[in-house]
Amino acid sequence: MAGWNDVSFDERERLLRLYEARDKDALRREALLLEISPRTLARRCREHRLYKQKYAASEVSFPELDTQTFDDFDVIEGDDAVITSDFEEPYADPLVKELILLVGIKYNIKRLIINGDFLASDQPGISSHEPLQIEDKTATYMQSVRFGGRNIDAFLKWFDEVIHDRGNHDDMVNRATRGQIDLGFLLEGHVKEKGYRYTPYAYVQLETSEGPYLVAHPRQYRNVGLGLAQAIYNVWATADGRKAHIVLGHTHHTNSGASPDNLRGCYTLGCVRHPKKAAYKNLNITTHYEWNQGFGLLMNGYFHNFDVRRTDWMHWLGDLCPEPFWKRTKFPV
16 A cells, blocks of 8 residues: 555545544554655644545535515516506595596506505504594595505506505505505405506516616605616616616606616606695695606607696597596696
8 A cells, every 4th residue: 555645535534533543653554554654644634634524514504494585576578558656545636547547548558557655544553653633534544445446446447457566655554564464455355357466566677678667666755756766777777687767656756867877767757646635745844845746658668757737638648638628627736
């Protein structure tokens, strides 16, 4: 026998046991047989021990608890949708809801996206904010849920699907029940027509012929929402690394512009809620900019952002916008 490289694993194990037993005489005999010095054999035994430790460590398997992975948000394919936000029922303006429906009919759009805050959720016990004033006409939460279900049913008379992502008002019932109930569970029990889908994510991704769109209801708020859309553009990309057009709810302001690199569009949506039917807004004086009502139309992959007050509806709706309809168009101040 000659040379450490020719020693088998089992033989190295035997030599290591001699080394760890400090049997110097036995190690001298083994070193003589291997034609190496006792010191070299001792070093080789230590190296073998270290190799076994490293190998054992590399084979460690870490346990994994079976918990939820939050990566199953909706990715929707298609070039066309009416995109809305901030109905805050039961305080949405019926006129704006009718315009949403008529735009869908006029341009044969069969998908409606509610980009968060479908219910106002202002009620004590649901909202964490104490009410400033309780009026005789204040709706209970379940009245709002039932009313919301009726409105979704009305939209589903035309739209084939209504996709509803979560907004900050929508998740108040989650918080009030400590995560036991979400708004989708309640609304689905009061929507009779087929086609409504609620997602617990505050965003959906659209895949269009003009690139991906992120339709989101962010936690942050800015008076000039376009800057918020541009900031989100800078940090968000699809799973495969592509930058997306950004469409945000939550700000209640209609804004349109370009991404900082001028490669995509950035937009914020006006609200559907009637601005005068918000006690927390109208009983106070703040530096927040005035809300404006609006919604968006995605058609052939291109986004059109409608400010209800400043849109030529006769141009966009044509024969669906007859004179009697237009005469009753009274915008909140």
